[in-house]
Amino acid sequence: MALPANQQLRIWSIAIVVFLVVMWFLGDVILPFVLGGAVAYLLDPIADWLQKRGLSRIAATILISVCAVLVFAIVNLALVPTLVRQANALIETFPRLAENLQAWLATHVPSLMDQDSTIRQSLQSLGEMLKERGAALVETVLSSAVSVLNILLLVVIVPVVAFYLLLDWDRMVARIDDLLPRDHAPTIRKLASDIDRTLASFIRGQGVVMMILGAYYAIALMLAGLQFGLVIGAIGGLLTFIPYVGALVGGALAIGLALFQFWGEWLHIAIVAGIFFSGQFIEGNILTPKLVGDSVGLHPVWLLLALSAFGSLFGFVGMLVAVPVAAALGVLARFAVDQYKQGRLYKGYDTQDDAGRD
Secondary structure: OOOOOOHEEEEEEHHHHHHHHHHHHHHHHHHHHHHHHHHHHHHHHHHHHHHHHOHHHHHHHHHHHHHHHHHHHHHHHHOOOHHHHHHHHHHHHHHHHHHHHHHHHHOHHHHHHOOOHHHHHHHHHHHHHHHHHHHHHHHHHHHHHHHHHHHHHHHHHHHHHHHHHHHHHHHHHHHHHHHOOOHHHHHHHHHHHHHHHHHHHHHHHHHHHHHHHHHHHHHHHHHOOOOOHHHHHHHHHHHHHOOOOOHHHHHHHHHHHHHHHHHHHHHHHHHHHHHHHHHHHHHHHHHHHHHHHHOOHHHHHHHHHHHHHHHHHHHHHHHHHHHHHHHHHHHHHHHHHHHHHHHHHHHHHOOHHHHHOO
C-alpha cells in the first residue's frame, strides 16, 4: 500500500530542503565534483557512440580522456597566452581611446570641450579610471580563479572525477533507476527523459554554437585587421550562452574599436559590423535551430533570473548549475501545469458529477 499523498509530500520536501542546505554549506568544496559530473554528462554520448562501434566502455573512456587532455593542452598553449596578452593590451588602450574621442569632439563639437566643461573633465578621468579598474578587475579575476580553481583541482581532481563518472555512467543511471519508488517510477523516468533531452538540446547544442561563433568572430575580425580581434571574438562567443548579451557586448566592443581604429575608412567599419550581423543571422537561422532546437523552452528572462539567483545564493557553483537546474525546473513546471489542467481544481465538476448530485 502506497504512502498517503501528504506524507509523501512531506518526505520529498524534507529531502529537497536537506539537499539545498548541503549545497549551501559545502559551496566550493563540491565544485570539482560538479565540474567532473558536467564533463562526464557532456561526454557520455560520445562514449556510447564509441561503444556501438565496438569499443569497450573503458577503452572508449580512455580514448576520450586522452583526446580531451590533448585538446586542453593545445588550447592552453596556443590561445590562452594570446588572449591574456590582448586583454591586457586592450585595457592599456582605453586611455588612448578616450583621448581620441576627446580630440574628435574638440574638432567637430568644440563648444562641448571648453576647459571647464564637464564632458572634458569626465573624458580626462575616464581613460585612467578604465585602465586602473580594468587592471584591478583582471588581477582580481585571475587571483580568484587561481584560489577557486587551483592547479590541483584542474590537473588532478576534475579529470579523475570525470573519468570515473564517465566510466560508470550507465551503471550509475541503472542503480538510481533501481532505487526509484515503484509507484512513481514511470513518471520519474518520463520527467528524467524530458530533462535529459532539454539539457542535451540546450547545453550540448549551445556549447557547440558558442565555439563556432567564437571561432568565427575571432578569425573574421583578425582577418579584417581589427586590433584585439581574438579577445573580442572570444568574449562574443562565450557570452552567446546568455541570449542577446553576446551580440550586444561583442558587437559594441568590435564596432567601437573599429570606429577609433578605422575612422574615415568606412568600408573597414562596415566589414566589422557586417561580421557581427552575419554571425547573428547564422546563429538565429542556422546554428540555433539545427543544434539547439525549439524544444528547450527556456525563456531568456528565465535564464537571466536563474543565473542571478543561483549565483547570489551559491556563488560560482551556483552559476555552473543555474542553467541545468533552470531547465529541469522548466520541465517540472510544464508537468505541473499539465497535471493541474487535468485535475478537478482546473476543470471543476464534470457532467457526471452534476448528474450524480441530481
